[in-house]
Amino acid sequence: MLKTFKGKLVFGTLAITSIANLILTFYISKNLNLNLQNTIKRDMNNIKIMAVNNIKFNSRLIEEEDEKDIPWKTISDINSNFKCFVAMSNKDKELIDYSGKLYYEEPMLDIIKESKNEKSLLKLNKKDNYYLATYNYPIYIDGEFYSNLIVQNNYEDDFNNKNRTLTYIVMAQAILLIIISFVINNMINRMTYPLKRLTNDMRNFGEGIIVENIVISSSDEIGELSNSFNNMREEIKNQIDIIVEEKERVLHLQKLSKEFFNNATHELKTPITAISGYAQVLSENLESQDEFTKRALERTIKECEKMNVLVQNILDISRGRFNSEKK
Known part of the structure; x- marks a missing residue:
C-alpha cells in the first residue's frame, strides 16, 4: 500500500x-x-x-487562661467548613491537636520536617485510590512562631473527573480520527481516480490498444495532465x-522501381544480345578481316559479355537476390 501514491x-x-492528536492530548492533560x-x-x-484570621480573632476574644483552646476552635472551624484533616504542631514538630x-501519615511527617517551621510546603501523592494533597503553613503572629498548620485533603473525585475528562477527549479524538480517515480516503479516491485512469490508458496506448480521450473537468494539475495526455495521444496518432502513409508511398516507389528495373534490364538485354550475336557471326570470318576489325569485334564481344553480367546483377538486385561476390 505504501508503494502507491494513494x-x-x-x-x-x-x-x-x-x-x-498526541501533542494535543499531552497539552490538554498537562493543562488539566x-x-x-x-x-x-x-x-x-483559603x-x-x-x-x-481565626487564630487572630480568637486571640483577641479569649482570655489568657483559655488560649490553649484556640487551636482546637480553629481546627474545628476549618474541618466543619472544608471537611478535611486539619492539625497543628508546635515548634518541636509535635501535634497540638487535630480533627478529621x-x-x-508519611507525607505529613515529611512536610513538617522539611518545613523547619519556616516555609510553607505542598505535596501531592497518589496512594491506592486516593489523590492526596498535604499542606504545611507555619503561622507567625506579631513576628513570633505560633504553630504549623497541617492540612490533608482527598481530591480523588477531582482526580477521577480529570481522568474521565481526558478519557472522553481521547475517545472523541479517536472517533474524529476515524471520521477524518474515512473522509480523507474518499477525497484521495476522487483525486487519484483520474491518475489511475491515466495510468491504465497510457499502458493500453503503449501496447497499441486504441483509447479514447480522457475528459476531466477539474482545472488542477491532474486536469492539465489529462489534457497533455490527450494532446500527446493526438500527436502520436498523427x-x-x-x-x-510514408510506408505505403515507399512500398509504391519500390514497386515502381522494381518494375522499372525489370523493364530496363529486359530492354537492355535484347539489344545487347543482338549486338553480341552479330559480333560473334562476324568474328567467325576473321580471316577476311583486317587487324583493326578483328580487335574491334573481340572488344565488342567482351563488352557485351560485361553488359550481360551487369544487367543480370541489376535484375537480381531488383528481385532481392543480390550476391556480393558477383562482379
Missing part, C-alpha cells in the same frame, strides 16, 4: 493527524493537571487565610498516420 498520501495524512493543582492551591490558601481523617 497509500503514501493516506499514511502521511493519518500520521500527521495522529501526531497532532495544572488546573487541578491550582484548585488544590486555592483550597489550601484554609490558610481562614486559620490565620488522616489518609496518609505521426503514426504519417508513417503509415
